[in-house]
Amino acid sequence: MQSKQEILEKLTGISSSRKSYYSELVYLVEEMKKKNRQLAVINQLTHIQIDATWQQTSSYIAQQLSQILAFEHFTLTIVKGGTPTSYLCMRTDTDWQCHTLTHPHCPDTANFPEQLHHKLAQTLPQHYATSVSLRNPLNQTFGYLTLLREEQRPADPEEAELIQLVARHVGVIVENSLLFQDVNEKIKIEAQLIQSAKMAAIGEMAAGIAHELNSPLTAILGNSQLLLRETADAPTAPLMRDIYQCGVRCKKIIQNLLTFSRQEEYLFETVSIDEVVEDVLGLIGYQLSVCGLTITREMNEPSLLFHGSRHQIEQVVINLLLNARDALSEQEAPRILIRSFPVEEDGVRYAGLSVYDNGTGIPAEQLSQIFQPFFSTKERTKGTGLGLSVSLGIAEAHGGKLYAQSEENRYSEFTLLLPLLIKEEEHQHHGAETDIDCG
Ligand SMILES: Nc1ncnc2c1ncn2[C@@H]1O[C@H](COP(=O)(O)OP(=O)(O)OP(=O)(O)O)[C@@H](O)[C@H]1O
Ligand SMILES: [Mg+2]
Incomplete structure (x- = not known):
């Protein structure tokens, strides 16, 4: 028969003398509790919302991992299309504050951790970073987990194994999120394609209708004007005036529809931004000044040139100025500022023209809708x-952009960018400067 000691050894896996038996048992229980905690945390990691932002995901991982690993700060890096983006979560008293760090395109991920550690050392000096990669089944790296500690710790194989295990689980979650975003993006693009196909069809139809309506409308406007002149004092005059006003409104809609569907041919030529502003203020400046508006101009010297349709760009500026006027109708010291400036965006040089007003501003939720027709x-x-x-369509047809910035009850600023036309001699001069820089 086995001794009591042997049976205990078999049951507990502890072979020891009676003296150290209890302390080893306590240690074993503690180890099991630790393993249980680790399993619970890994299980919790799978509860990340698939549609959460990367900042939220990173903070959540940091929060969970801090229960089983010792570190001060945490970074989740996602590599998408060869461009890594890091989400650095810094520990605060109550939770984690997440900052986004962008990196240049990095087709070879092999030495990225070194680059990342270097960048993190600038933000958090005196911290030691340890990174582990997130890989898919094809062994391609699509991200990194980085722990930041205030002191360098000796290598601990058990901890390293745990971090690898965590990385495998987080990897699956991140891959699922990436897949989810991909599918979502595709659905959005598909919806956009359907929408633009619809818009193209509507544009064509609208142009046809607009052409058809133009002639009868000319007759309505002309005849009502004639009748108005002859019966200015008649009791029917207000009705006549109403017919005329409605006709004018229809004409405006038709004109806009024709431009919107780009059915009208326009002549492209070299135009200066200054001339456009000059002409527009000549046209509607009086209309604006009788409203009590102060109009200030800050034009770039020398005047900026672009290749395009003077008529269409004038139409854009008129639209912007009339919108500013409308936004200023109840303002105390109404002010419009027109500025021109050269600017470079995504490697393209543009002539910029902005129209600023201190009017009603645009509520944030409407800012994305204002460019939609109607x-x-x-x-x-x-x-x-x-x-x-219409203005956005014109800007894009010129290879340019039109965007708005605004704060409700404070200001609106619309910026039109048109590809800058550089005069031949300036071009050569610019080239020479570049040569000197390079040399
Ligand atoms: N400078 C501005 N300040 C405040 N809101 C503006 C400004 N410009 C445009 N908006 C908002 O954007 C909407 C759309 O402008 P848009 O010029 O397309 O149409 P509209 O001015 O309402 O009509 P239309 O120009 O065809 O007569 C406006 O109704 C207004 O709410
Ligand atoms: Mg308008």
Whole structure:
């Protein structure tokens, strides 16, 4: 028969003298508790919301891992299309504060951790970084987990194994999120394609209808004007005036629709931004000044040139100025500032023109809608909601951009960018400068 000691050894896996038996048992229980905690945390990691932002995901991982690993700060890096982005979570008293760090395109991920550690050392000096990669089944790296510690710790194989295990689990979660974003993106692009196909069809139809309506409308406008002149004092005059006003409004809509569907041919030529602003203020400057507006101009010296349709760009500037006027109608010291400036975006040099007003501003939730056709917050008789969508179409047809910045009750600023036309001699001069720089 086995001795009591042997049976205990078999049951507990502890072979020891009675003296150290209890302390070893306590140690074993502690180890099991630790392993249980690790399993619980790894299980918790799988609960990350698939549609969470990377900042939220990174903070969540940091929060969970801090229960089983000792570190001060944490970074999750995601590599998408060869460009890594890091989400650095810094520990605060109550939770984690996440900062986004961008990196240049990095086709070879092999030496990225070194680059990342270097960058992190600038933000968090006197911290030691340890990174582990996130890999897919094809052994391609699509991210990194980085722990930042205030002191360098000796290598601990058990801990290294745990970090690898965590990385495998986090890897699956991150891959799922990437897949989810990919599918979402595709659905969005598909919706956009359908929308633009629809818009193209509507544009073509609208242009046809607009052409058809143009002639009868000319007759309505001409005849009502004639009748108005002859019966100015008649009791029917207000009705006649109403017919005329409605006709004018229809004409404006038709004109906008024609431009919107780009059915009108325009002559492209070399135009200076200064001339455009000059002409527009000549046209509507009086209309604006009688509203009590102060208009200031800050034009770049020398004047900036672009290749395009003077008529269309004038139309854009008129739209922007009239919108500014409308936004300023109830303002105390209404002010419009027109500025021109050269600017470089994504390697392209543009002539920039901005129209600033200290009017009503645009609520944040409307900012994404204002360029949509027929979006208007104005009374039906005042706005058609086509001004900005037509203007955006014109800017894009010129290879340019049009965007808005605004703060409700403070200001709106619309910026039009048109590819800058550089005069031949300036071009040569610029080339010479570059040569000197390189040399
Ligand atoms: N400078 C601005 N300040 C505040 N809101 C603006 C400004 N410019 C445009 N908006 C908002 O954007 C909407 C759309 O402008 P858009 O020029 O396209 O149409 P609209 O001015 O309403 O009508 P339309 O120009 O066709 O007569 C406006 O109704 C207004 O709510
Ligand atoms: Mg408008």
